Amino acid sequence: MAESPIPGSILQRAMMPGAGQTYERDKMETGGRMNNDELDRILSKQDDIQPSSGFAASVMEAVHEEASAPPPIPFPWKRALPVLIFAVLALAAVVAAGAVGIAQFGRNVTPEAASSLWDLLPPYLHGPAGTAAAWTAASLLAAFISVKLSLRLAGGRV
Amino acid sequence: MAITAADDQLAVERVLAGDIPAFEGIVRRWQSPLVNLAYRFCHDRGRSEEMAQEAFLRAYRNLKQWRKEAAFSTWLFALATNFYRSELRRIPVHVPIDDIHEPADPRAQDGGLEAKDRDRAVRRAVFALPEKYREALILFYFHEMDVPAAASSLGLPEGTFKARLFRGREILRGKLPQLLAVSRLKEA
Secondary structure, X not given: OEEOOOOOHHHHHHOOOOHHXXXXXXXXXXXXXOOHHHHHHHHHOOOOOOOOOOHHHHHHHHHHHHHHOOOOOOXXXXXXXXXXXHHHHHHHHHHXXXXXXXXXXXXXXXXHXXXXXXXXXXXXXXXXXXXXXXXXXXXXXXXXXXXXXXXXXXXXXX | OOEEHHHHHHHHHHHHOOOHHHHHHHHHXXXXXXXXXXXXXXXXXXXXXXXHHHHHHHHHHOHHHOOOOXXXXXXXXXXXXXXXXXXXXXXXXOOOOOOOOOOOOHHHHHHHOOHHHHHHHHHHHHOXXXXXXXXXXXXXXXXXXXXXXXXXXXXXXXXXXXXXXXXXXXXXXXXXXXXXXXXXXXXX
8 A cells, every 4th residue: 555655635736726716705605704625725735844864863863772771670569569568557557546546535525535545655655755755766667667668679688 | 755554564573573773664754744743733843853753762662552453654643643742732832823803804904915924824823723623623634634544643533523623623714814914914
């Protein structure tokens, strides 16, 4: 099947003698608005450009670069999956614990109940210093886990 | 040089078999249409070559996805069109056309306008159309008014494409008296 890469026949048709003579008649027919033939004639007559001489070479250079580039590193699903599962389970546990806590708190909204929830925490966490210490410990733990997981994912070490 | 679908298929098979230089045949065959299609979208020679180069690279990366149900050119034009559209959404083309105002009587003013200026105004008006109508018109005339080819380049059913074409022409015709008047005012 022969295919023509550059539209051209429409240009020839548009340049045929008399192709532009329909304009005045069309104007009369449509009250000043162009009809489709006139639009077709004008819009088909577009200037074609020639690619620059080095275009194909430039494309091929890019293609060769693409071909010689190493394949993208696949995401390490094998190593990441246990971590992701653990994270999802931990999140679910936190959400569940929170939901249970809220449900219990909703049933016992008296000040006594609220203070009894606070009493569930270890005594060393009572007071501002204890709270700050607990948050610091939690942050350090989170940072430690993050570093360990990053090393494991990047370096393949367990 | 006559281009045949078999040439394309052979070249694609060779590239897929690892013969990367065979891709040059594809590039040489289709560089002019792809650059010209990009040019019709952006009217910027440098940018059209950049866009066409990226389209060829994408074609190379996705060569396996051509299922040979349609002609290679159909697949290539669809891929290029898709990329050009997204590229022009990212960095739109600015054609100075917003300074259109309503003349007192546009019909009275367009009588003496030179045909060349009128044609230029019509082409410029295409860039003032909403995106979906503009794309339909560009593809329609690029594919020599071949509706099925233009519709498949845009990945649209023919009916939808025809509706957009109709509406695009309607809007264009509606804007034209204003454009012609502006051209006259600029000339004066």
